[in-house]
Amino acid sequence: MGVALRAPVALRHLVVAGGQRKRYIGGNRKRGHAQRRYFTQPLEILWRRDPHSPFRIPAPAAARSEANASSQPPPLENASFEEYYKEQRIVREEEWDAFMSVLRRPLPATFRINASCRFWRDIFSKLENDFRGSLESEVSDEHVEDAISPLPWYPGNLAWHLKFSRKQLRKNQALESFHEFLKHGSEVGNITRQEAVSMVPPLFLNVQPDHHVLDMCAAPGSKTFQILEMIHQSKEQGLLPRALVIANDFKVQRCDLLIHNTKRMCTANLIVTNHEAQNFPSCSLAMDHGKPQGLEFDRVLCDVPCSGDGTIRKGHDMWRKWNSSTGNEIHLLQVNIAMRGIALLKVGGRMVYSTCSMNPVENEAVVAELLRRSGNSVELLDVSNELPELVRRPGLNTWKVKDGGFWFQTHEDVPRNRKNVILPSMFPSSESTHEGHTVNNGIGANSNHSTSFSRDFNIEAAGNVNCDSAKRLDYTSSRVDSNFSLDRCIRIVPHDQDGGAFFIAVLHKVSPLKESQMIEVRKTEHPLLTDRMEKLPKQHQEEIDKKLMNQHSTVTEALDDDKLIDEQKHLSMDNETSKDNNLIGVRMVSDDVEYGQAESGDRSHRTKKLHNEHRWKGVDPVLFFKDNSVIENIVSFFGIKESFSLEGHLVTRSTDNARRLYYISKSVQEILELNVQVGEQIKIASLGVKMFERHRSKDGCSCAYRLSYESLSLLLPYMSKRILYASPIDFQHLLQYRTINFAHFVDARFGQEAASLMPGCCVVVLREGLQNTDYIAMDPSAIAIVCWRGKATMIVLVSPPDRKELLEYRFGFKAFSVEDESSNHKID
């Protein structure tokens, strides 16, 4: 291999001639580097001439359109992918064909029911009774059996597996109503469409309703949402859980996605932050009664950015883009993020490290390095007794590292000029790479690279690793020390459960990290972005930038980002939040605009001032809302009981001039107070649930704020005023028609009560039969909507998807479309 490739220049000609465009796999073509790369990856270069090659350079437009005419999808092949994973022996030789054939099949769709949502039981019975049978009879024979079934390992049968891919769901007419059901459920937060394997890491966190949880790399938020479901599911009826969830992502755009997706949960217990996870602030204060005060979490989820090849079933793109170097490039960042997670974990707490990659360099190598760096402070848990029905495989004990065309077994084998890119920590037989740390006695390594394809997962007892007094490892050992226990990691492989691949390791902190281990992880430099960067010519820097961008774009998750971003853009144009968006027809909104304009001079001045005082540029500061006269006015207008304190629980963002007031839980309040004390170390992108919104109606309302539907279920049991009780028929009409004249209610008494109420925001509660009105609103499961009592009409202030939800689950309207407001017949 490669013998004929001693003339890199000639090869370059081949590439340029065949590809019509100068493109390089990597390296600096002006220096020997490119030539070396060419020399070491000769087959890849040659493949680029092959029309079936995954590395083929795109043809010019004319040729492309010709090719499109026959529009065959690109082959699901990538020889270097196969070579890499065969060499890593991630599955046994006899399983290889099954593994590859499952990888080439589309991924079946899976979803989860939000057990903290009001209608979860109805959704459950809909699935069992309406859809299960009909899906099995409507679709082709091939899928008849178990077209839809619960995932056996997910608690409470809440997660479901379909025998169709997402594409089939979209395209197959027979599945249309089911697809609609899923879409609508996702929109209102009752259902989360998420890859099955991606639901596993939060389950191993074992989250309790009083836990403080940090989700370090959280966007787009499917796992954050799952954690929120857990803390809200087990809460006492009508009470907020004591838990706190901080969901963080370092990309602003992805934080927006995270905010949008978690908003569906309407939770007061969430803070979304925007930091590099490896530098997540600790908010440390001076000692408090001899104990240092700062951020500490009971649970940390470290679902790090990765090459994402565990999601390769989701599309052709991943096959084409796959490259063994991505794992090497991202390894150090993964270690640094996870180390920060360990530092922020409470003693006794649990951290889950996970990736959707199959690459041991991103998985076992990272876990091994964490154990090395943290010494005896952290242990890798054996969780084989948890989720017994989940089919899993043990972590690998040995692997190799590939760089360019070369495989290395130890760091010593790596050429000098690559040693700063191919790090010792990537190898199973590594010493710690972290300055100041020594390898712990109990940690061993293995250089056993048997040529047999099958892997022996059993680990022999300890004792084969010799450590001298300087605690240096003896690499001649041929066995992995069992204290290292990498077999305790979990590998989920696609052909075991017809899903994607995932890697999970559960770590337990047994004692505080030592001072030396607490050294702040220095700002992570991507191996491609070290000081070499400055020395590179501009053109090459751009190439690297592009490469990094591509790499980020290969960081994948269960949700399709582009689609989500589109959805989000669409959403933000339409409205502020998913739960409270149908205010177009309500005059207060246009009044708000007038109000904003009148005040804008003063406001922009104040905003500017606040921004200058505020630490984070481009992010609105979070302020406790302390205007007592406004709070008193709200309390008295809605008759809010003393047991529901607003004081210290309402916050606002400065630029909106307190247009929206967000309610935060006690746990969030404490973190905010700490953040203020430490000089705003935490960059907060969003927090709490919107509870009140300023209006400027000319209807003569005495309270400047109206309620938000998002927080109605939280507040209603504590409200004693502004509540009307409607019969089922009038309640249904309100949902259907949105605006009803007082005289047109079926129950004339209700119309009179509405007419005699002072203008302004009110709540209409569904009253069934002869229910006693003294108790209905106090029941947290009461069905209620936010309305506006106008001059002669009652106007519903609830978004179309939320109205549709109520109509569907409470009134059995199956195919009612509320999106098209113009088609709604108004009663007036």
Ligand SMILES: C[S@@+](CC[C@H](N)C(=O)[O-])C[C@H]1O[C@@H](n2cnc3c(N)ncnc32)[C@H](O)[C@@H]1O
């Ligand atoms: C695998 S995805 C996380 C998926 C997410 N946990 C979920 O379940 O929806 C990795 C995320 O890490 C973010 N990320 C990348 N580098 C980061 C860093 N240094 N700090 C924090 N987040 C980072 C990416 O923007 C991406 O959203």
